[in-house]
Amino acid sequence: MRFNIRPLFHFRAIFTAVLTFACVYSPIGVAKAQAQTTYYVSPNGSDYNNGSANSPWQTPQHSSSVAQPGDTVVFMDGTYNLSAGGGTGDWFIRTGGTADHNVTYVAQHKWGAKLVGHGSGDGTTVIGMAGGYTIVKDFDITGPNANGFNLSTNGTAASYNQAVGNYIHDMVTPCDANSGAGITTGSGGNNYAGVGHESAIGNLIVNLVAAGGCPGGHQASGIAMMLPNGVVANNIVINCGDAIEAWHAATNTVFYGNVVLNSGRGLSMGAGDAPGNITNNNSLVENNIIVNGSAPAIIETGGTGTNNVYKNNLVYGGNTSIQLSNGLKATGTIVANPMFANNTGTASGDYHLQSNSPARGAGLAWAGVATDFDGNARPQSGTTDIGAYVSSTSNTTPTATITASPSSLSYGGGSSTISWNTTNATSAKLNGSAVGPNSSMSVTPMATTTYTLEATSASGETTTKATTVTVSASGPVSAGITASPTSVVSGNPTTLTWSSQNAATGSLNGSAVPVNGSQVVRPTTTTTYRFTATDSSGKADWGQVTVNVTAASSGPVAAGAIANPSSISQGQSSVITWTTRNATSASLNGSAVPLNGSLTVKPTSTTTYRLTATGANGTTDWGSTTVTVK
Numbered sequence: 001m002r003f004n005i006r007p008l009f010h011f012r013a014i015f016t017a018v019l020t021f022a023c024v025y026s027p028i029g030v031a032k033a034q035a036q037t038t039y040y041v042s043p044n045g046s047d048y049n050n051g052s053a054n055s056p057w058q059t060p061q062h063s064s065s066v067a068q069p070g071d072t073v074v075f076m077d078g079t080y081n082l083s084a085g086g087g088t089g090d091w092f093i094r095t096g097g098t099a100d101h102n103v104t105y106v107a108q109h110k111w112g113a114k115l116v117g118h119g120s121g122d123g124t125t126v127i128g129m130a131g132g133y134t135i136v137k138d139f140d141i142t143g144p145n146a147n148g149f150n151l152s153t154n155g156t157a158a159s160y161n162q163a164v165g166n167y168i169h170d171m172v173t174p175c176d177a178n179s180g181a182g183i184t185t186g187s188g189g190n191n192y193a194g195v196g197h198e199s200a201i202g203n204l205i206v207n208l209v210a211a212g213g214c215p216g217g218h219q220a221s222g223i224a225m226m227l228p229n230g231v232v233a234n235n236i237v238i239n240c241g242d243a244i245e246a247w248h249a250a251t252n253t254v255f256y257g258n259v260v261l262n263s264g265r266g267l268s269m270g271a272g273d274a275p276g277n278i279t280n281n282n283s284l285v286e287n288n289i290i291v292n293g294s295a296p297a298i299i300e301t302g303g304t305g306t307n308n309v310y311k312n313n314l315v316y317g318g319n320t321s322i323q324l325s326n327g328l329k330a331t332g333t334i335v336a337n338p339m340f341a342n343n344t345g346t347a348s349g350d351y352h353l354q355s356n357s358p359a360r361g362a363g364l365a366w367a368g369v370a371t372d373f374d375g376n377a378r379p380q381s382g383t384t385d386i387g388a389y390v391s392s393t394s395n396t397t398p399t400a401t402i403t404a405s406p407s408s409l410s411y412g413g414g415s416s417t418i419s420w421n422t423t424n425a426t427s428a429k430l431n432g433s434a435v436g437p438n439s440s441m442s443v444t445p446m447a448t449t450t451y452t453l454e455a456t457s458a459s460g461e462t463t464t465k466a467t468t469v470t471v472s473a474s475g476p477v478s479a480g481i482t483a484s485p486t487s488v489v490s491g492n493p494t495t496l497t498w499s500s501q502n503a504a505t506g507s508l509n510g511s512a513v514p515v516n517g518s519q520v521v522r523p524t525t526t527t528t529y530r531f532t533a534t535d536s537s538g539k540a541d542w543g544q545v546t547v548n549v550t551a552a553s554s555g556p557v558a559a560g561a562i563a564n565p566s567s568i569s570q571g572q573s574s575v576i577t578w579t580t581r582n583a584t585s586a587s588l589n590g591s592a593v594p595l596n597g598s599l600t601v602k603p604t605s606t607t608t609y610r611l612t613a614t615g616a617n618g619t620t621d622w623g624s625t626t627v628t629v630k
Helices: 062-064
Strands: 037-040 072-075 078-082 091-093 101-107 113-116 121-129 135-137 140-141 145-150 162-164 165-175 180-184 199-200 202-211 223-227 232-233 236-240 240-246 254-255 260-263 266-273 284-286 289-293 297-303 309-311 314-316 340-342 350-353 399-405 416-423 428-429 433-435 440-445 447-456 462-471 480-485 488-489 495-499 505-508 512-513 517-519 527-534 539-551 558-564 574-581 585-588 591-593 597-601 607-614 620-629
Touching: 037 062, 062 072, 062 101, 113 121, 121 140, 121 447, 140 145, 145 165, 165 180, 202 223, 202 558, 223 236, 236 240, 260 539, 266 289, 309 428, 399 447, 399 462, 416 447, 462 517, 480 527, 495 505, 495 527, 495 539, 558 607, 574 607, 574 620
Parallel strands: 037 072, 072 101, 078 113, 091 121, 101 135, 113 140, 121 145, 135 162, 140 165, 145 180, 162 199, 165 202, 180 223, 199 232, 202 236, 223 240, 232 254, 236 260, 240 266, 254 284, 260 289, 266 297, 284 309, 289 314, 480 539, 488 539, 558 620
Antiparallel strands: 340 350, 399 416, 416 440, 428 433, 428 447, 447 462, 480 495, 495 517, 505 512, 505 527, 527 539, 558 574, 574 597, 585 591, 585 607, 607 620
């Protein structure tokens, strides 16, 4: 990715001080934040509240207008839909902290607070920053914007900002001269002067691609460092056009302990374009894993110096080439399968290292990164693992405990909380379903049930523990029913869905049905559907729903369909949109569909889609559209 953005201000002399590794970088972990006041934000709050846990604010924008150096703002779980804010950010953080007192914005539970941007087009970003010494941590971030974070949106104060532990995903960036990135720094002009020291630590960045694949154009980046003294460590980047890159005014940059999967270029170190005359020098690329890239795994581009260091990286699958300038050579490179615990190539994978991984113990510690992706301490000297995780060397056998509270219920359907904790476990399952290694959940068993926890370590060792919730009786019978939709044209379908608790038998308008189920009906007049549930002792409960029926429209039947786009390349998709008039039913290529609607298709060969509309008297009309596959 290359950002060739028009300057927002006149250029100033850029900060180009060149320092050695030892004095440029300070240890990076969960950065310091000497909290003075803790505020809270909730999707259900109000900006007229006082910001306490019991009276939270509602919007991120309001919280950043109040927060002062040293403050922490905690975002409660839920979705925060942001209004489009243009190039500065849908959430624009204008001010920041100080060298001794960061401002911290953090999700109460990791990835539980979801920020959804609504900007679109070149330069837009979900979160933009103009102040410095600000930490944004543990959010789920997505939207149609070009960028997830811009740690230095504009101005000369935006230094020492950090994106830590965030999940940034599923963004389609523009196919133009700039594209976009999950995390970026700087956006042209004066913004490259006197700012730097930004960090991206322990983020998961998944599925950032340029619109239409952008063949021959600028690809989306997972992380794009555009300023001096940037640190990119412990990140996992999956399916991005260019995974991690340095460009524009970048120098003295560190890429350490990252995992890159299924992307274009893996790690790209360089400088170029505005502000110009920058040489990326004294940079370090160490302990990274790059797997299944379609372009060089590690590459230098643009202006680079002779003091850059590339050592102890692992490359495997796809394009494993390393292309450096100025006669530089990478040292300690491993070309082998990293042996991840579960390499799905997606966000659901487990990228810890198995005990027999060639990356175990094959890297060198660097004192600039204090923790790994999980927050576990990293060695500050000697050998360590390559990649985003540090494996336990003293104890790989997991332990587990699990409890139920209460452990006995008087009737089925009552609630109990299952809580569990593990040590040395990288994954866990509860009754066969994946769960976090340390968590809890509410259950409502209908009968006595045993809950079995299986904890697994990075080396594959397992430990199993169980707890039982005893249910004494079944409890009262209950019943309910819904219809979707609740209003139809005569003869058109609606789906009835019913459920019950503690029932032995069920009936729908007098006919026997399962105690839980669904059924498609086509009423011709307004009809009330009554579901009755009866328990083994003869006690009953019921629920009912009414479906309103309207008469079919008069006049001739008409149908039409259109594809957008009508011509695609192999693997791309098109949207089929159709409309009807005076119809009571419709089908698309023989399958029933709503009277008006749309459908995303991905044909592998040129395909014609035919819409047939049928009126109340049986007359029909049809329309068709063709998607050409090149």
